[in-house]
Amino acid sequence: MNALELKNVCKSFSGFCLDNISLTLQSGCIMGLIGENGAGKSTTIKLILDMLHKDSGTITILGKNNEKDISLTKEDIGVVMDEVGMPECLTAKQIGNVMKHTFRNWNETEYARLLQKLSLPDNKQFKNFSRGMKMKLGITVAMSHGAKLLLLDEPTSGLDPVVRDEVVDMFYDFTRDENHSILISSHIVSDLEKLCDYVAFLHKGKLLLCEEKDVLLSEYGIIHCTVEQLSELDRNIVKYKKETPYGAEVIVSRKDAQDGFKLSPISIEELFVFMVKEAK
Amino acid sequence: MKGLILKDWYMMKKYCRYYFFVCIGFILLSLISSSNMFFVFYPCLLCGMIPVNLLGYDERSRWTEYVGTLPYTKAQIVSAKYLIGLLTQVAVLILICIAQAVKMGIEGTFVFKEFLLLMMLLLIMASVSSSLTLPFIFKYGVEKGRGAYYVMIGVVCAGSLIATTIFKESIQNEIQLNAVWPIACLVGIGIYVLSWYLSIVFYKKREQ
Numbered sequence: 456m457n458a459l460e461l462k463n464v465c466k467s468f469s470g471f472c473l474d475n476i477s478l479t480l481q482s483g484c485i486m487g488l489i490g491e492n493g494a495g496k497s498t499t500i501k502l503i504l505d506m507l508h509k510d511s512g513t514i515t516i517l518g519k520n521n522e523k524d525i526s527l528t529k530e531d532i533g534v535v536m537d538e539v540g541m542p543e544c545l546t547a548k549q550i551g552n553v554m555k556h557t558f559r560n561w562n563e564t565e566y567a568r569l570l571q572k573l574s575l576p577d578n579k580q581f582k583n584f585s586r587g588m589k590m591k592l593g594i595t596v597a598m599s600h601g602a603k604l605l606l607l608d609e610p611t612s613g614l615d616p617v618v619r620d621e622v623v624d625m626f627y628d629f630t631r632d633e634n635h636s637i638l639i640s641s642h643i644v645s646d647l648e649k650l651c652d653y654v655a656f657l658h659k660g661k662l663l664l665c666e667e668k669d670v671l672l673s674e675y676g677i678i679h680c681t682v683e684q685l686s687e688l689d690r691n692i693v694k695y696k697k698e699t700p701y702g703a704e705v706i707v708s709r710k711d712a713q714d715g716f717k718l719s720p721i722s723i724e725e726l727f728v729f730m731v732k733e734a735k
Numbered sequence: 736m737k738g739l740i741l742k743d744w745y746m747m748k749k750y751c752r753y754y755f756f757v758c759i760g761f762i763l764l765s766l767i768s769s770s771n772m773f774f775v776f777y778p779c780l781l782c783g784m785i786p787v788n789l790l791g792y793d794e795r796s797r798w799t800e801y802v803g804t805l806p807y808t809k810a811q812i813v814s815a816k817y818l819i820g821l822l823t824q825v826a827v828l829i830l831i832c833i834a835q836a837v838k839m840g841i842e843g844t845f846v847f848k849e850f851l852l853l854m855m856l857l858l859i860m861a862s863v864s865s866s867l868t869l870p871f872i873f874k875y876g877v878e879k880g881r882g883a884y885y886v887m888i889g890v891v892c893a894g895s896l897i898a899t900t901i902f903k904e905s906i907q908n909e910i911q912l913n914a915v916w917p918i919a920c921l922v923g924i925g926i927y928v929l930s931w932y933l934s935i936v937f938y939k940k941r942e943q
Contacts, residue, residue, distance in 0.1 A: 501803075501942075501943065504803060504804055506800070506803040506804070506942065506943040507942045507943070508942060526806045526807055526808045526811075527806065529804065529805060529806040530806045532804075534804035536797075536800065536801060536804065538797050538800075539801065540796055540797030540798045540799070540800050540801030540802075541796065541798065541801065542742060542745070542746055542792065542793070542796050542798050543792070543795075543796045544745070544746060544749040544750065544792075545742070545745055545746075549745050552741060553738045553739075553741050553742045553745070554738065555738070556737040556738035556741055557738035557739075557805055557806065557807070558805075558806065559806075581796075582796075606804075
């Protein structure tokens with residue numbers, strides 16, 4: 456069973472349109488949603504949760520249509536939004552009590568364990584938390600009720616590198632269970648590169664690409680050369696290129712690699728930046 | 736829905752503590768005041784504003800968005816606010832009832848029928864204040880909702896003024912006061928139920 460399926464999903468606002476998005480997240484996998492600010496990442500997550508009403512298309516979560524009994528389906532979904540909207544006057548302990556009466560499978564022991572692991576005080580008001588602490592509390596809540604699917608919108612933003620690494624490891628551990636899946640959006644592509652099995656590039660509401668990460672990394676390579684050398688390169692094999700007065704960077708398909716040009720491995724971040732610039 | 740009520744209870748304890756003291760103060764003042772009903776009515780109106788204020792705090796903390804990720808239906812989210820309002824209003828009404836019954840008893844003016852009418856009037860006042868506000872807030876959000884509420888109150892007041900000026904004599908002659916209050920009470924309850932229903936309908940359509 457797929458954890459998530461979006462088919463031809465469209466949503467338009469004034470000045471923005473999410474255009475015909477289709478993607479599939481298999482159970483046990485992690486998909487990274489990469490895009491600039493305003494690309495449509497949060498809109499996609501809100502559409503999945505039926506917080507926004509789609510104009511057309513279908514969304515299936517854990518085998519169920521998201522328009523049917525979504526509140527029941529949400530029992531199996533852990534969500535972290537870019538702004539963790541807990542009531543400001545509540546402490547972590549009180550939030551735990553609220554969630555205990557919210558989720559059927561709330562695990563108090565796990566919640567207490569995660570609070571301790573992430574060094575979160577249980578008696579301090581949420582408004583006095585730093586942005587990083589707020590995010591950590593959001594993650595703790597999302598991972599304390601036996602969710603099968605995590606929807607994470609910029610969950611690592613505001614976290615220092617050490618905690619970020621720790622949180623990324625927590626997500627990684629979560630998907631060791633083959634019934635667990637994660638859809639995660641982030642600007643910090645290095646985190647996604649470490650974590651994800653699949654990546655989806657969003658740009659101005661359009662899905663540029665949705666592919667297995669390892670396939671992308673093995674399919675493409677980057678050539679660093681001078682502008683003069685670039686003219687010797689077969690134009691037909693160039694997927695994306697960037698020219699500056701100091702040199703050129705060219706992305707090519709590895710199978711089309713040309714003799715005389717050194718092909719280096721490409722990172723997901725480089726590929727994303729090239730694709731977005733090309734799309735502009 | 737228990738989680739939502741508990742969350743609102745925690746928030747009320749933090750943000751609305753002074754409401755409780757104001758209500759107690761006004762109820763005590765109503766005991767020593769000979770005729771001024773303001774001290775009796777005001778706590779009811781104040782309690783009617785509690786759900787509105789809680790919604791304001793929810794919006795500021797972005798809970799209104801976050802709650803959309805939790806396993807609650809929109810009807811439950813709306814109903815929690817109505818229930819918390821109802822619980823506080825009932826609690827205050829009980830306090831007022833006791834205070835007024837004691838006062839009337841001491842003064843030797845206790846007439847059950849009059850006492851009942853007063854309680855009906857209080858019930859209407861308590862319910863109508865939040866009934867008129869909440870649907871606007873669930874439709875437009877707290878800021879815009881309050882604006883729409885004030886406009887509507889203006890229209891209702893102006894309408895009432897015009898109607899009573901035109902039909903003053905006929906109203907006094909033809910309608911028995913005792914018969915009006917139970918009907919008004921039923922209308923008040925009807926408005927409350929309608930408001931609850933409309934809020935759910937509006938909130939279902941609203942995107943988060």
